[in-house]
Amino acid sequence: MSDERNDDALGKAYDARLLRRLWRYVRPHRGLVVLALVLLFVLSAVQLAQPYLIKVAIDDHIAQRELDGLGIVAALFLLSLVAEFGLRFAQFYVLERTGQNVVLDIRTAVFAQLQRLPSAFFDRNPVGKLITRVTTDVEALNEVFTSGVVMILADLVKLAGIVAILLWMDWRLALVTFSVLPPTLALTWFFRMRMRRAYRRVRATVARLNAFLQENVTGMRIVQLFARERVAEQQFVDVNREHRRAQLDGVRYDSAFSALAELVGAITLAAIVWFGGWGILQGLVSFGTLVAFIEYSSRFFRPVQELSQRYTVMQSAMAAAERIFELLDSEVPIRSPERAHRPASRPPGEIVFENVTFGYRPDEPVLRDVSFRVAPGQKVAVVGWTGSGKSTLIRLLVRLYDVDRGRVLLDGVDVRDYALHELRRAVGIVLQDHFLFSGTVESNISLGDPRISAERVRRAAATVNADRFIERLPSGYAEEVRERGSNFSVGEKQLLSFARALAFDPAVLVLDEATASVDPETEREIQGALKTLLAGRTSIVIAHRLAAIQDVDRILVLHRGAVREQGTHEELMRREEGIYRTLYSLQAAGT
Ligand SMILES: Nc1ncnc2c1ncn2[C@@H]1O[C@H](COP(=O)(O)OP(=O)(O)OP(=O)(O)O)[C@@H](O)[C@H]1O
Ligand SMILES: [Mg+2]
Numbered sequence: 281m282s283d284e285r286n287d288d289a290l291g292k293a294y295d296a297r298l299l300r301r302l303w304r305y306v307r308p309h310r311g312l313v314v315l316a317l318v319l320l321f322v323l324s325a326v327q328l329a330q331p332y333l334i335k336v337a338i339d340d341h342i343a344q345r346e347l348d349g350l351g352i353v354a355a356l357f358l359l360s361l362v363a364e365f366g367l368r369f370a371q372f373y374v375l376e377r378t379g380q381n382v383v384l385d386i387r388t389a390v391f392a393q394l395q396r397l398p399s400a401f402f403d404r405n406p407v408g409k410l411i412t413r414v415t416t417d418v419e420a421l422n423e424v425f426t427s428g429v430v431m432i433l434a435d436l437v438k439l440a441g442i443v444a445i446l447l448w449m450d451w452r453l454a455l456v457t458f459s460v461l462p463p464t465l466a467l468t469w470f471f472r473m474r475m476r477r478a479y480r481r482v483r484a485t486v487a488r489l490n491a492f493l494q495e496n497v498t499g500m501r502i503v504q505l506f507a508r509e510r511v512a513e514q515q516f517v518d519v520n521r522e523h524r525r526a527q528l529d530g531v532r533y534d535s536a537f538s539a540l541a542e543l544v545g546a547i548t549l550a551a552i553v554w555f556g557g558w559g560i561l562q563g564l565v566s567f568g569t570l571v572a573f574i575e576y577s578s579r580f581f582r583p584v585q586e587l588s589q590r591y592t593v594m595q596s597a598m599a600a601a602e603r604i605f606e607l608l609d610s611e612v613p614i615r616s617p618e619r620a621h622r623p624a625s626r627p628p629g630e631i632v633f634e635n636v637t638f639g640y641r642p643d644e645p646v647l648r649d650v651s652f653r654v655a656p657g658q659k660v661a662v663v664g665w666t667g668s669g670k671s672t673l674i675r676l677l678v679r680l681y682d683v684d685r686g687r688v689l690l691d692g693v694d695v696r697d698y699a700l701h702e703l704r705r706a707v708g709i710v711l712q713d714h715f716l717f718s719g720t721v722e723s724n725i726s727l728g729d730p731r732i733s734a735e736r737v738r739r740a741a742a743t744v745n746a747d748r749f750i751e752r753l754p755s756g757y758a759e760e761v762r763e764r765g766s767n768f769s770v771g772e773k774q775l776l777s778f779a780r781a782l783a784f785d786p787a788v789l790v791l792d793e794a795t796a797s798v799d800p801e802t803e804r805e806i807q808g809a810l811k812t813l814l815a816g817r818t819s820i821v822i823a824h825r826l827a828a829i830q831d832v833d834r835i836l837v838l839h840r841g842a843v844r845e846q847g848t849h850e851e852l853m854r855r856e857e858g859i860y861r862t863l864y865s866l867q868a869a870g871t
Pocket of ligand 2: 792
């Protein structure tokens with residue numbers, strides 16, 4: 281998906297390829313579509329019959345002073361009104377229902393696709409844009425039904441019906457009525473074009489407004505702390521001014537158009553009355569015909585004007601469909617192989633990196649020819665300057681990204697040969713930024729996995745010493761976690777992440793230590809938790825506090841994407857000019 285694509289670009293109003301794909305989602309609900317179409321035809325017929333009933337009442341009964349049967353015509357008219365009411369309701373409901381069914385299916389498909397896409401995809405696509413895909417764009421597809429295809433069909437049916445009836449009743453008067461059509465079309469086209477442009481600008485400014493608000497509300501604390509309120513307010517006012525300007529442009533064309541449309545309608549009426557009145561006097565036209573014409577002509581221009589609006593709706597729906605299908609078609613390069621290698625039920629957990637080269641962007645390697653081995657049960661620490669590629673290592677191990685060259689092996693098998701969910705179950709990870717979901721403390725540890733009982737959650741929490749602070753919470757394990765865990769401290773979030781990793785009891789544990797420092801007491805608790813966490817499993821600890829990792833089996837020093845030193849703490853400290861030694865002495869001096 282290209283970043284430059286304008287989210288608001290209007291495409292073709294009709295795109296057979298897109299509609300065919302859309303049909304795949306509509307087909308399961310085709311019964312409803314057929315029902316809607318049937319209702320539509322009946323409704324059109326009922327609506328078209330009404331003016332004709334008036335004509336019959338006037339010409340055959342009132343003008344003839346023939347009151348017999350007038351009651352029947354009146355009853356029919358009343359019946360048609362009741363029928364119209366019922367049919368309108370049913371048709372609208374059925375259409376909306378079809379649309380919402382399809383929306384539900386497509387939205388589910390889009391979300392499922394989002395869950396399959398690799399991290400690299402999310403690097404390229406901003407969150408806001410993806411949310412728009414799942415919400416607004418899918419909703420725009422709904423309009424294909426509610427005011428798109430079906431309604432266009434309805435309008436066309438109605439128009440054709442009116443044209444036929446008018447020509448049949450009186451072709452001369454019909455031609456007079458139709459003569460207003462060309463200017464109407466021209467006017468409509470002229471104004472719609474301009475309105476469309478104005479409203480496109482409105483949508484663009486609304487998007488800017490949303491982005492601005494999102495960023496500034498999220499960052500409100502920083503805005504306030506750095507006393508940036510005045511600046512933010514000025515920026516907000518500027519965006520709003522632009523929005524108002526665009527909106528008023530649209531409104532100006534809109535109001536001019538509706539006023540003109542009324543005028544054209546009145547002129548048509550005048551023409552019909554003029555020629556019709558002359559026809560009546562000449563005995564060429566019946567009075568009932570004239571009344572019916574007036575009625576029909578008022579029903580004639582609305583669909584003509586609305587067709588252009590529906591055209592716009594179709595355009596934006598097609599553009600939305602295009603974007604959605606593009607997302608659905610995005611390649612999923614990181615997926616489970618056809619025939620996956622099954623890990624042992626209790627895998628030993630040997631990790632081997634074999635000449636691994638990887639970059640987030642082509643030709644910009646972040647890791648260069650990295651090779652190392654972690655024996656089963658061994659504890660290895662990875663250290664290095666910030667940005668040296670430490671976190672990248674573990675992303676490759678669990679296939680958040682795939683290596684460009686070389687191999688990553690778990691127990692002698694390329695990680696690409698495991699089913700993704702089994703690989704990720706075998707390797708437990710505590711990420712650098714502790715992410716909590718909204719829910720409860722308990723659900724954040726078990727992540728809703730039915731295999732993880734409440735008992736196991738409590739045991740995991742106790743093992744990493746998280747139980748003490750959890751039990752102090754007013755609702756304990758049922759304590760509500762707010763969005764991103766904003767009601768927990770950094771240290772608490774870290775302990776919860778540990779408990780989460782432990783609850784899944786993985787063979788290999790990878791810990792990406794957060795850089796944020798905590799108080800010595802919590803630090804001690806965390807170190808204690810760490811020991812239990814790592815006991816009896818292969819583990820890789822990415823460490824920032826070097827003092828805490830002196831007892832690991834081996835330390836790898838990563839520098840600019842390459843393993844530059846490895847050995848125990850003592851060995852590395854013996855190297856004059858060594859990177860580790862430099863890092864260590866800098867830290868020792870700093871604390
Ligand atoms: N998603 C990404 N897209 C592009 N570049 C990235 C991405 N993530 C990391 N990088 C780059 O890759 C390099 C290595 O990043 P990495 O996160 O592995 O560093 P790190 O050693 O974990 O650093 P820290 O100690 O600060 O956590 C950095 O130069 C970083 O800018
Ligand atoms: Mg990192």
